[in-house]
Amino acid sequence: MKIKSFHGGVHPFEGKEFTEKKKIEILPLPGTVSIPLAQHIGAPTNPIVEKGQEVKAGEKLAEANGYISVPVHASISGKVKGIEDIDHPVAGRGKAVTIVAGESEEWIDTIREDKNYFDLSVDEMRNRIREAGLAGMGGATFPTHVKLSPPPDKKIDTAILNGVECEPYLTADHRLMLEYPEDILNGFRLIMKILGVQRGIIGIENNKRDAVEVMRQYINNSNNIKIAVFPVKYPQGAEKQLIKATLNREVPSGGLPMDIGVVVQNVGTAKAVYDAVAHRRPLTHRVLTVTGSGIREPKNVLAPIGTPFQDIVDFCGGLTEKASKIIMGGPMMGISQPHLKVPVVKGTSGILILEEKESHLRPEEPCINCGRCVLVCPSHLLPTTLQMLVYNERIEEAEDLHIMDCIECGSCSYICPANRYLVQTIRHGKRQVIQARKKAS
Ligand code: SF4
Numbered sequence: 001m002k003i004k005s006f007h008g009g010v011h012p013f014e015g016k017e018f019t020e021k022k023k024i025e026i027l028p029l030p031g032t033v034s035i036p037l038a039q040h041i042g043a044p045t046n047p048i049v050e051k052g053q054e055v056k057a058g059e060k061l062a063e064a065n066g067y068i069s070v071p072v073h074a075s076i077s078g079k080v081k082g083i084e085d086i087d088h089p090v091a092g093r094g095k096a097v098t099i100v101a102g103e104s105e106e107w108i109d110t111i112r113e114d115k116n117y118f119d120l121s122v123d124e125m126r127n128r129i130r131e132a133g134l135a136g137m138g139g140a141t142f143p144t145h146v147k148l149s150p151p152p153d154k155k156i157d158t159a160i161l162n163g164v165e166c167e168p169y170l171t172a173d174h175r176l177m178l179e180y181p182e183d184i185l186n187g188f189r190l191i192m193k194i195l196g197v198q199r200g201i202i203g204i205e206n207n208k209r210d211a212v213e214v215m216r217q218y219i220n221n222s223n224n225i226k227i228a229v230f231p232v233k234y235p236q237g238a239e240k241q242l243i244k245a246t247l248n249r250e251v252p253s254g255g256l257p258m259d260i261g262v263v264v265q266n267v268g269t270a271k272a273v274y275d276a277v278a279h280r281r282p283l284t285h286r287v288l289t290v291t292g293s294g295i296r297e298p299k300n301v302l303a304p305i306g307t308p309f310q311d312i313v314d315f316c317g318g319l320t321e322k323a324s325k326i327i328m329g330g331p332m333m334g335i336s337q338p339h340l341k342v343p344v345v346k347g348t349s350g351i352l353i354l355e356e357k358e359s360h361l362r363p364e365e366p367c368i369n370c371g372r373c374v375l376v377c378p379s380h381l382l383p384t385t386l387q388m389l390v391y392n393e394r395i396e397e398a399e400d401l402h403i404m405d406c407i408e409c410g411s412c413s414y415i416c417p418a419n420r421y422l423v424q425t426i427r428h429g430k431r432q433v434i435q436a437r438k439k440a441s
């Protein structure tokens, strides 16, 4: 395929060598998990279990609350200790169902292979995806059944499978492609069938040549699925940038990929789609990368959702003496964490531990008007102007300058020689715009 590129972008330290050759290891069963009721974009779930109740792994703990919502399930079997407020890795605080593990692991008995899964109706496929609690596993956590239900007036012609994993340090998607290529491709074929598209494109960066080769073998000369290999540039894996580089189409300001006939799904989500439709397997576990100079034995780990970060870090040999900063995700788009008691959620792509010298947030200095932030912004924004408008509470003007098109990639902050807190301020400004819109409606 002829590959184009996208505007802007940066080349941060990749850091993938810590874990890219490490096979996915299964975490030993944790003693306790705390499974948050809100793990997706949309309405939080309603719990349907009580304190003291025995639950099996895979059992539904909470029902979806509306269309843009998905249920959550037990990731281990045991007794419900309570439904209480905990520190949440994305929301700060939130309610979670805490389960103390029983003596033996017991699973629900409805997980079984359905050999004719590809012949199911599209509605039944979507229903299984929703019932399994799927939300985008690349980190966006948008309910998958909603993304696979575009309105009739949005004609989708292309599905893109996102195996780019451009975020530095993270290798979970890379390992998934090497170790589960068949499941991922089966999931992608289901996604294409649900959307009714004839064209599927798998996007992978060329720092994962082994994954390209494996996926190519499994595609096996399929006419309607092709692989697009991209040069390494951050944020190549962001939806809009991936679409631009693959199809040379631009998502309009304020619009969605479906507005230009495209749906993008992450490789981890595709595997979960296959598990949900072909096996009725709920989303109870995920693969994450545990890495950084602050971790003694960096690994890729399959862990139950709800596992405290501490258990996973212990499984990876613990922290080094110089470990300082905890991030959920990668260094560019990850979220800082106050401690290791927070649980793994559906969107946890990694746990990154950095040393003090790598993580020190330096004080802001005056902008020197070098223009670098403008040059690298993949969304064609003026980061320095937006920051000034947010600082001065001129939110309407920031909205006029398309602040909501910021994808929070952090490229502007990364490149800024004056350490301006650009992405942080713009993120704050976006929240203010959302609040103002809510008030006005
Ligand atoms: S303004 Fe937003 S989209 Fe542009 S570089 Fe900064 S974080 Fe990325």
Ligand code: SF4
Pocket: 366, 367, 368, 369, 370, 371, 372, 373, 374, 383, 384, 415, 416, 417, 418, 419, 420
């Ligand atoms: S990169 Fe930093 S110093 Fe340069 S124009 Fe942008 S905000 Fe100012």
